[in-house]
Amino acid sequence: MNQLRVSGGRVLRPDGRVERADVAVDRDEGTIRAVGAPTDVDDAVGGAADETLDASGSLVIPGxxxxxxxxxxxxxxxxxxxxxxxxxxxxxxxxxxxxxxxxxxxxxxxxxxxxxxxxxxxxxxxxxxxxxxxxxxxxxxxxxxxxxxxxxxxxxxxxxxxxxxxxxxxxxxxxxxxxxxxxxxxxxxxxxxxxxxxxxxxxxxxxxxxxxxxxxxxxxxxxxxxxxxxxxxxxxxxxxxxxxxxxxxxxxxxxxxxxxxxxxxxxxxxxxxxxxxxxxxxxxxxxxxxxxxxxxxxxxxxxxxxxxxxxxxxxxxxxxxxxxxxxxxxxxxxxxxxxxxxxxxxxxxxxxxGLPGGRIEPGAAADLAVVDLDAPHLTPVHDPVSHLAYAARGSDVRHTVCDGEILMRDREVLTLDAASVQERAATAASELVDRVESA
Ligand SMILES: N[C@@H](CCSC[C@H]1O[C@@H](n2cnc3c(=O)[nH]cnc32)[C@H](O)[C@@H]1O)C(=O)O
Ligand SMILES: [Zn+2]
Incomplete structure (x- = not known):
């Protein structure tokens, strides 16, 4: 299989527990194949990862x-x-x-x-x-x-x-x-x-x-x-x-x-x-x-x-x-x-x-976000779930994966050109307001 490995992080599991674990993703299927200690994940999926996302110092959560x-x-x-x-x-x-x-x-x-x-x-x-x-x-x-x-x-x-x-x-x-x-x-x-x-x-x-x-x-x-x-x-x-x-x-x-x-x-x-x-x-x-x-x-x-x-x-x-x-x-x-x-x-x-996703477990859709916990407003980490609810922000997300594909790596969006998207939207918005005012 074409394997994406999310490695070195802590993972939020469906029961709300957070554990140190790697996540192996089958990119062809767009699903999670294994979650657990690196050696256990190796045993479960066999073979080296084709691509890796570093999740050290981070929390891996469902998208x-x-x-x-x-x-x-x-x-x-x-x-x-x-x-x-x-x-x-x-x-x-x-x-x-x-x-x-x-x-x-x-x-x-x-x-x-x-x-x-x-x-x-x-x-x-x-x-x-x-x-x-x-x-x-x-x-x-x-x-x-x-x-x-x-x-x-x-x-x-x-x-x-x-x-x-x-x-x-x-x-x-x-x-x-x-x-x-x-x-x-x-x-x-x-x-x-x-x-x-x-x-x-x-x-x-x-x-x-x-x-x-x-x-x-x-x-x-x-x-x-x-x-x-x-x-x-x-x-x-x-x-x-x-x-x-x-x-x-x-x-x-x-x-x-x-x-x-x-x-x-x-x-x-x-x-x-x-x-x-x-x-x-x-x-x-x-x-x-x-x-x-x-x-x-x-x-x-x-x-x-x-x-x-x-x-x-x-x-x-x-x-x-x-x-x-x-x-x-x-x-x-x-x-x-x-x-x-x-x-x-x-x-x-x-x-x-009624869409797949929402849970990090084998067989689930590989829709994930990796949240960087290395920030002043997220220090110390007594309880990562508390941080998700009360202290983290969208800008703390490092990587985003959907259906097994990396949409953002190290805060760089790969599927869209951010600068041109922002410019196009800003232009469209100001032209729209001009039309509304002259209508
Ligand atoms: N075809 C319709 C458009 C409906 S789209 C959905 C609409 O919901 C509106 N909308 C946005 N937020 C809210 C809200 O909180 N409550 C109700 N309507 C909202 C939004 O501006 C949009 O006009 C037409 O001919 O007008
Ligand atoms: Zn609405």
């Missing part, structure tokens, strides 16, 4: 999973801040997005994947438009993703609304399995309030037929919950259930304002929740009951949401924010501990998205 974002919104990073969700979307973001071209989406997606590879993220879920361009970027950059075209029908006539739904279903059918299987898809209505009932009902039924999951924003703000309760006399998760939008392959972003009956229903149906703490704080949406969701058995993942409401795509920040906010929400400093947020950012994310 991080960013389970909810709008990747091309990197172009709108810092464009509109300090506003609540609804006016932020209507007054700033949607008018700017109306001027976004497919080339812009590609430039923004390249910038986003560059940022993700640099900070150890190997898989993400993206809801946006011009998704063929996003898929092409994911293919070139070497990550994994679950992609979908976001549908909005409010304010559109029936023909436009229907064609948005059709586009989302077409993307879900046609891009599934792209990039040698690293790309999977979902039907992605934006939310239960921005997409009309008939479109939700039809779209979800077609998604079921096509065997693709459903992903949407749910229970993000009280403004989004109340109209559903007023109009229908039921909570949003009950409405989603009535639409047949709940199930073990489906995953909802936010889940901030969920009551006990909704938490139970999410757990009973196996629907995952993607917690986006930075976005929820920045837009003052509220505090998701993460501890309760986990206690009830709901799969909880982490997402950055778009870079305009975060304002970065660094999952390390998200782990820290999730732990901090989870304690505040539960009024309990022991809630949402370090190990929980690390699990949410790795195995929880992979499970929510």
């Amino acid at each position: 991080l999973v960013n389970a909810h974002t709008h990747i091309a919104m990197t172009l709108l990073r810092g464009y509109a801040d300090d506003k609540p969700l609804d006016p932020w979307l209507r007054e700033d973001i949607w008018p700017a997005e109306a001027e976004l071209t497919p080339d812009d989406v590609e430039a923004g997606a390249e910038l986003g994947v560059l940022e993700m590879i640099r900070s150890g993220t190997t898989a993400f879920a993206d809801m946006y438009f011009a998704m063929d361009r996003v898929a092409a970027v994911v293919d070139r950059a070497g990550l994994r993703a679950r992609l979908g075209h976001g549908v909005v029908t409010v304010g559109k006539d029936a023909a436009d609304a229907r064609s948005d739904v059709e586009e989302s279903l077409a993307v879900a059918r046609e891009l599934d399995g792209a990039a040698d299987g690293r790309i999977r898809t979902a039907f992605m209505p934006h939310s239960l309030t921005t997409v009309g009932e008939e479109y939700l009902r039809e779209g979800v039924a077609e998604a079921r037929e096509a065997g693709v999951p459903v992903h949407l924003h749910a229970n993000e703000t009280t403004d989004e919950v109340e109209p559903i309760v007023d109009e229908r006399g039921e909570r949003p998760v009950a409405y989603a259930d009535d639409l047949d939008a709940l199930g073990p392959d489906d995953f909802f972003a936010h889940g901030v304002h969920v009551d006990e009956t909704e938490i139970d229903r999410l757990a009973a149906t196996g629907t995952a929740v993607v917690h986006c703490p930075a976005s929820n704080m920045k837009l003052a949406s509220g505090m998701a009951p993460v501890q309760r969701l986990r206690e009830a058995g709901v799969t909880v993942a982490l997402g950055t949401d778009g870079a305009a409401s975060n304002n970065d795509l660094d999952v390390f920040d998200e782990m820290r924010d999730a732990a901090m906010l989870g304690k505040l929400a539960a009024d309990d400093a022991s809630a949402v501990p370090a190990g929980a947020v690390v699990e949410m950012a790795t195995a929880g994310g992979a499970d929510a998205l």
Whole structure:
């Protein structure tokens, strides 16, 4: 086999233990073959490594999973801040997005994947438009993703609304399995309030037929919950259930304002929740009951949401924010501990998205990040898991591997030309703002 060896580091195992170990990767298969003491790994795989990544002084972790974002919104990073969700979307973001071209989406997606590879993220879920361009970027950059075209029908006539739904279903059918299987898809209505009932009902039924999951924003703000309760006399998760939008392959972003009956229903149906703490704080949406969701058995993942409401795509920040906010929400400093947020950012994310990865064990996908612990803010190392949650940053990642391929070695991204990606995105962003201002 063509062997990549990650050697000399400490490895975070699926049970949360950290042990000195080498990791042998079968690059042809894109999977982990053996984990353990160097001699044991030699015995297990036989033969010398074809390539080695040095992990001395470092922690080898599963590649991080960013389970909810709008990747091309990197172009709108810092464009509109300090506003609540609804006016932020209507007054700033949607008018700017109306001027976004497919080339812009590609430039923004390249910038986003560059940022993700640099900070150890190997898989993400993206809801946006011009998704063929996003898929092409994911293919070139070497990550994994679950992609979908976001549908909005409010304010559109029936023909436009229907064609948005059709586009989302077409993307879900046609891009599934792209990039040698690293790309999977979902039907992605934006939310239960921005997409009309008939479109939700039809779209979800077609998604079921096509065997693709459903992903949407749910229970993000009280403004989004109340109209559903007023109009229908039921909570949003009950409405989603009535639409047949709940199930073990489906995953909802936010889940901030969920009551006990909704938490139970999410757990009973196996629907995952993607917690986006930075976005929820920045837009003052509220505090998701993460501890309760986990206690009830709901799969909880982490997402950055778009870079305009975060304002970065660094999952390390998200782990820290999730732990901090989870304690505040539960009024309990022991809630949402370090190990929980690390699990949410790795195995929880992979499970929510239904993508391989998230665990360093033989047979698992070879999606890894190597975190350099040799830094003042990471000294001393009493507990590496604590550092992952509370002290490490994306810039501490040295190497990133996905599907057995090295995407970044010694902080140099190999699959993209970082300088030209940044320049192209900065140019696209300033031209976009000029167009918005003269529109
Ligand atoms: N086809 C749709 C586009 C929907 S993409 C998904 C949308 O979600 C928006 N978005 C970003 N962050 C959030 C959030 O936190 N809550 C709700 N929507 C968001 C984002 O700006 C984008 O417009 C259309 O014709 O408008
Ligand atoms: Zn979002």
